[in-house]
Amino acid sequence: MTSRLLLASLALAAALSPATAADPIRIGVPVGLSGANSVVAPSVVQSAELAVEEINAKGGVLGRPLALDVADDGSGAAGAQKAFDALVFQKKVNVLISMETSAARNAGLPIVARGKTPFIYTSFYEGKSCSPYLYVNAWVPEQQVPPIVDHFNKEKKAKSYFLIGSDYAFGRGMLSFTKAYIEKTGGKVVGEEYLPMDGSDWTPIISKLKASGADAIVTSTAGGAPNVTLTKQLRAAGVSLPYGNLAVDEGTAKSMGGDATGIYISASYVTGIDSAANKTFLASMSKKFGADLKTPNDLSVPEYEGVYAYKAAVEKAGGTDPEKVLAALAEVSIEGPRGTIRMDKQRHAPLTMYLGQVQADGSVKVIQSFPNVDPGAQCPPKS
Amino acid sequence: MLTLILDAVTTAALLFIISSGLLIVFGVMKIINFAHAAFVTVGGYAALVGSRLGLPWALVLPLAFVTGAVCGAVTEATIVRWLYQRPLDAILATWGLGIVIGQIITLIFGREVQFVQAPITGTVGLLGVDYSAYRIVMIAAAIMVAVVFTALLSGTRLGLTTRAVIMNEMLAQGLGVDSSRVRLVTFAIGSGLAALSGALITPLSSVDPNMGLPWLISAFMLVMVSGGSLFALAASCIVLGGVQVIVSTFVNPILGGLTIAICAAIVLRIRPEGFARA
Numbered sequence: 001m002t003s004r005l006l007l008a009s010l011a012l013a014a015a016l017s018p019a020t021a022a023d024p025i026r027i028g029v030p031v032g033l034s035g036a037n038s039v040v041a042p043s044v045v046q047s048a049e050l051a052v053e054e055i056n057a058k059g060g061v062l063g064r065p066l067a068l069d070v071a072d073d074g075s076g077a078a079g080a081q082k083a084f085d086a087l088v089f090q091k092k093v094n095v096l097i098s099m100e101t102s103a104a105r106n107a108g109l110p111i112v113a114r115g116k117t118p119f120i121y122t123s124f125y126e127g128k129s130c131s132p133y134l135y136v137n138a139w140v141p142e143q144q145v146p147p148i149v150d151h152f153n154k155e156k157k158a159k160s161y162f163l164i165g166s167d168y169a170f171g172r173g174m175l176s177f178t179k180a181y182i183e184k185t186g187g188k189v190v191g192e193e194y195l196p197m198d199g200s201d202w203t204p205i206i207s208k209l210k211a212s213g214a215d216a217i218v219t220s221t222a223g224g225a226p227n228v229t230l231t232k233q234l235r236a237a238g239v240s241l242p243y244g245n246l247a248v249d250e251g252t253a254k255s256m257g258g259d260a261t262g263i264y265i266s267a268s269y270v271t272g273i274d275s276a277a278n279k280t281f282l283a284s285m286s287k288k289f290g291a292d293l294k295t296p297n298d299l300s301v302p303e304y305e306g307v308y309a310y311k312a313a314v315e316k317a318g319g320t321d322p323e324k325v326l327a328a329l330a331e332v333s334i335e336g337p338r339g340t341i342r343m344d345k346q347r348h349a350p351l352t353m354y355l356g357q358v359q360a361d362g363s364v365k366v367i368q369s370f371p372n373v374d375p376g377a378q379c380p381p382k383s
Numbered sequence: 384m385l386t387l388i389l390d391a392v393t394t395a396a397l398l399f400i401i402s403s404g405l406l407i408v409f410g411v412m413k414i415i416n417f418a419h420a421a422f423v424t425v426g427g428y429a430a431l432v433g434s435r436l437g438l439p440w441a442l443v444l445p446l447a448f449v450t451g452a453v454c455g456a457v458t459e460a461t462i463v464r465w466l467y468q469r470p471l472d473a474i475l476a477t478w479g480l481g482i483v484i485g486q487i488i489t490l491i492f493g494r495e496v497q498f499v500q501a502p503i504t505g506t507v508g509l510l511g512v513d514y515s516a517y518r519i520v521m522i523a524a525a526i527m528v529a530v531v532f533t534a535l536l537s538g539t540r541l542g543l544t545t546r547a548v549i550m551n552e553m554l555a556q557g558l559g560v561d562s563s564r565v566r567l568v569t570f571a572i573g574s575g576l577a578a579l580s581g582a583l584i585t586p587l588s589s590v591d592p593n594m595g596l597p598w599l600i601s602a603f604m605l606v607m608v609s610g611g612s613l614f615a616l617a618a619s620c621i622v623l624g625g626v627q628v629i630v631s632t633f634v635n636p637i638l639g640g641l642t643i644a645i646c647a648a649i650v651l652r653i654r655p656e657g658f659a660r661a
Contacts, residue, residue, distance in 0.1 A: 034494065167637055193635070196640050200587075200594075203628070204631035207632065211386065224495075225496050232587060238506035252496070255496075255498055
């Protein structure tokens with residue numbers, strides 16, 4: 001009993017003591033260390049670690065160092081609730097900066113609102129998520145889909161498309177936008193099929209695809225296993241149509257070997273971006289992590305830039321007060337590996353998009369770049 | 384139409400290959416081995432290691448079988464042996480074991496999706512239809528598994544004693560059959576078959592710590608409706624696998640994923656012995 005009393009009074013004393021200048025600013029990173037996102041999550045954590053180390057080496061933010069709190073959200077809603085609860089209410093983080101599945105993000109948003117914690121979401125997603133606490137520095141369908149469809153329309157003379165996806169928010173959201181965009185640009189969608197996220201046998205869908213006579217395929221599966229099984233089975237069935245994959249990243253493409261050759265991807269980051277900022281970033285990453293380095297990608301680089309965006313916002317706001325930081329986030333712009341990023345379009349960011357094609361050696365060759373693609377009206381003010 | 388038939392037959396072949404290991408264990412021991420999915424995964428990783436070492440496929444497959452069989456034998460001797468009188472506890476124990484094996488694989492190989500290059504790629508022309516060559520090979524593999532299996536059961540001493548144990552274990556023991564050895568060998572063969580099937584599906588799927596799980600429910604349902612007979616298993620794979628392909632093609636693949644479980648439940652409701660003759 002006495003020891004519990006002692007603990008309670010200690011905790012009280014700790015809570016009452018004023019924040020000293022050296023108190024770290026805590027950044028919460030809820031991320032899918034297990035589950036569907038576990039393939040990409042380590043690279044996201046590495047990005048955050050590099051950003052924090054660089055900032056701390058230069059004296060931190062307003063004299064305070066940054067500290068990371070990484071929590072596993074299990075890539076899903078249930079895990080995300082626990083992770084957000086722990087980070088916001090127990091660790092009392094000042095900000096959340098992370099890449100997550102849409103299910104995890106949606107589960108976390110009410111908790112973020114209750115805790116009044118700014119949340120910088122660094123994953124591309126299906127768009128139109130409009131919490132006042134949420135900022136997004138990655139792409140939405142309006143930015144990613146047009147490069148692929150425009151290219152197929154013009155260069156491949158594609159008129160009819162077949163869409164294949166995993167049955168979840170991102171898969172369906174991406175493809176419904178893709179379908180609307182194809183129809184707007186004069187094409188036709190001759191088939192649209194989904195498999196549950198844990199499904200691994202795409203045979204009937206592939207047979208339908210072959211029977212449909214489509215000129216091109218666009219897929220949006222869950223990352224990792226479904227993407228791999230679909231690509232392998234498409235190749236095994238001899239499908240060699242122009243193939244746009246909305247969910248594959250450079251690293252996965254590389255490890256898939258020959259099966260990935262020829263796939264078209266559209267991304268805001270590829271390792272081959274020819275800029276000084278990107279080269280410095282890649283050199284610092286490989287210096288810090290050496291052989292353990294996970295290839296930086298379109299999901300991990302925004303995390304790095306997200307930490308810098310938060311730094312800039314805190315400096316502009318003169319402190320970590322959530323409301324001031326949220327206002328400042330829309331105004332600051334930062335120079336990152338992807339170029340200048342400024343989340344000033346209804347809490348989303350215009351981005352330079354790259355259309356790439358996977359080469360036989362697994363590298364991604366940039367075919368065309370599209371500077372400053374606007375995210376469109378993601379969160380129009382209510383009239 | 385021909386594509387539809389090929390889809391149905393190759394799907395049935397895959398289902399048969401994956402369920403046969405579960406069937407042999409259920410047939411002899413009357414327990415359901417829920418670690419089956421984990422042994423399928425073990426086989427996938429054995430194929431991964433084998434192909435990384437540069438072994439030809441003719442050696443990768445036996446490697447997967449042996450790895451699975453050794454895991455199975457250890458499992459039988461340490462866990463399953465004590466649970467024959469408690470089939471419900473056996474389900475719990477093997478399910479738990481499946482989780483443990485999955486975590487051990489994660490610790491060794493990491494969570495990420497890995498890849499095994501297919502030994503056979505591309506398509507073959509069949510009566511005017513280009514069809515995935517590897518899936519056609521799966522039909523042959525399924526037939527091979529069935530033939531070897533039947534030969535083992537009806538043509539060898541081991542098969543004879545196994546059948547004796549299946550029919551009447553007390554009587555077999557009275558005649559001097561070492562039934563615990565029969566159980567050990569059967570469980571090892573069942574697990575080995577699971578691992579072999581895991582290795583066989585790697586060219587069509589990814590290798591990850593949960594790769595076996597999506598197959599478990601279908602395999603379980605198929606074994607339930609076939610009641611321990613290999614012939615009935617083949618029949619139920621063709622019927623239910625066919626229905627699955629038809630539903631996936633003409634309705635939608637999401638519903639298709641549920642077809643086997645739903646049809647199996649209906650079959651068992653109407654005819655409790657399922658596809659088995661007995």
